[in-house]
Amino acid sequence: MQPMESYDVVVVGGGPAGATAASDLAQQGRSVLLLDKAGRIKPCGGAVPPRLIRDFAIPDSLIVARARSARIIAPSDRTVDMPIDGEGYVGMVDRCDFDEWLRRRAAMQGADWRQGSFQRLTRDAEDGPVVTYRTKEGDSVSVRARTVIGADGANSAVVREAFPQAEKIPFVFAYHEVVRSPQTPEPQNAAFDGERCDVYYQGRLSPDFYSWVFPHGDTASIGTGTAVKGLSLRGAVDQLRRDAGLDGVETLRCEGAPIPLRPRKRWDNGRDVLLAGDAAGVVAPASGEGIYYAMLGGRLAAEAVGEFLVSGDAKALAQARRRFMKTHGRVFWILGIMQRFWYVNDQRRERFVSICGDRDVQRLTWESYMNKELVRRDPLAHLRIFFKDLAHLFRLVSP
Template sequence: MPTLHDVAARSEQFDVVIVGAGPSGSACAYWLARAGWSVCLIEKKTFPREKTCGDGLTPRSVHQLAAMGLEDVVARHGHRYQGLRAFGFGASLEMKWPEHPLFPNYGYTITRFNLDGLVAEHAQSHGATLLTGVEALDLVEPTPAQAGSLGSASGVVVKDKASGATAEIRGRFLVVGDGQNSRIGRALGTTRRREWPMGMALRGYYTSERHDEPWIDSHLDIRDPRGEAVPGYGWIFPLGDGRVNVGVGLLSTGGAWKGVNTTKLQEYFVTQTAQDWGLNEQTCLGPATGGRLPMGLAVGPRVGPRTLTIGDAAGTVNPFNGEGIAYGYESGRLAAGALGEALASDDAAALSLYDERMDAAYGDYYKVARAFVRLISEPKILSVCVGAGLRIKPLMNELLAIMANLMSNDHRGPAEVGYRAMVRLANAVPEQAFRVLLGDSSSSD
């Protein structure tokens, strides 16, 4: 692996510099390198490294990994599962992933400790220059012609965390994929729309005899020791290696979310599921870790004169289900496509294609999702919808296809028809009016 000194001494600038080797950055690097462009992928940690995540790959994620030639590797390191088992308000239901012409009908669980390094090193094997243990500190000062333009930088000042050495790494274009707390994104001027939903999550690992279950569990009704409902949801994802990933989350659209202690929420959930899964202090493998997740394309602008923002740094998490990995891979791939056209034509204006394609892929879907999570944040609505829905399997199977974004463009089944009706409604009612209708005047901080 090249050192920072080697890269800094390079006589030619890179075609593209990418900050962050998570799902979005590594996917972008892979697709660009495979197309023959010179890429520098910069990651502040060294692999393998821990990353707070549910560790679940849906069929959308598996499809992207397969496109990069990585499914066999993931299958060796991960655990294959067949669908979702949902619980809530006295009911439960097992739902297999739907059959789809493009996506597989299964998913995998695999820790980010293992997954992220595999994808980054795969990009490296296809020609990307990978720098790990190197932190991007700031933007390279723009040229006089670029000065004063939002997103004008095309390079970063970096620091080798081991040696303390600093250097500038320049490229014709810069991609920001350094996660939800994006240092470089903020330096470029990106901001989050605070009135849009944001998630908070906490996860920990436990040993369990049920580590190889063929389902991932989602609990939509968490209770405190007094039996009172707590605003949030929980999950248990079997990892197939003797462990399960146990986590909780909540949405900023819930009126009481700021007052929720996520550590206590996790404790309530573990107590609620302890008997079924053998969860206790003895099976706990360490303290839980957590973070915040901007959702629904809440962060922008995504495009600058010579920059693109991708993945969590652009708020690409799906509000319906909290999934971020698939949309990291997809946004990285879409960015690589636009960058390839800009590089081939020597025309930075082609970067606008990324915005257009992101809006085409997710604009309507995320508008519906943002409205949906506001709706189910009302406890009475949630209890009625979940309690009734989990007793009607055909309905929930269609809802699963919508929430996991597994509708088909070539098929007009109930999920597709229902979703298109939701799009028409979401486009007819301004989001602000919808928030007022539900009495939600809060913003997430």
């Protein structure tokens, strides 16, 4: 028998979180196996803020479109436009190409990138983790690791293996269709704008989340999400395509997956396994934004694992969640409250869209989104928003 291969780290999952963790650890000089299940693309609007592009050195070639505004559509079909001031924009990526590029970058940094499906996590005679996976040819392979990073999505198999008592976290099931963008303006698709993200807050399309039409250059993502069981997501997207005048364009692919809406209370097993990305629950409530938080979570996981490999102290693994929540926990808390209150019915959605028309709200929203920091430098604007919000809560103003 050949001796079992050994790595410092096995990263399960090659999405933005796993690929970033693998790349950073390989740069540290660690031996890394990046294990990715081939052929799976997560349904995603593909929006990335400028901070992500800067912090993770994303080349312009991966930015397939630049959205310079958003249009919010109320249950009554009333629209509110939210332009981005100055030269700012939201980058749009196609996850099919974006994730592949991240995996290739990890491989170029020295990670051993393999296609395979995670099967189980066991321990050998030395009491270290052993990862067993199935290759695309159907062979079962086991490798030894000092640490394992589970970045394998909301339905994480690593969580089931290493965290048998893990709490169940809320999620929405997202579904989108990638279509060919209209090449020439026609009366039926006149509402489509290749530099604008359209967000629909309409209960008939999603009773507890939102629906979207996001431009991707030559293509567009049309999707919706909900936690309500039994709702036909395909039917909702069919209706959305008709509403947006995109029912006649070519459909290129369809994808669906669960999206978590709350960070897990624990990301490490206190021993040698750490979670990142959707497996850790780092998708923002209300907005469903996950790419930036996944990549940041992957980077923090790499830092924590690197510290653990040096010190041997398993407490270092807990630093990943601690650092993430210190920076973004308050934002997640606020967004969770916002979703639970404003998304509950169409009457509140109508008022929420009205609030989105306020210039103070728009400016602070874009600044916070693009820089991934709560804006504190304009207290008067925050005070104005507070009183306007109260007015809508108590219906002192019309929607």
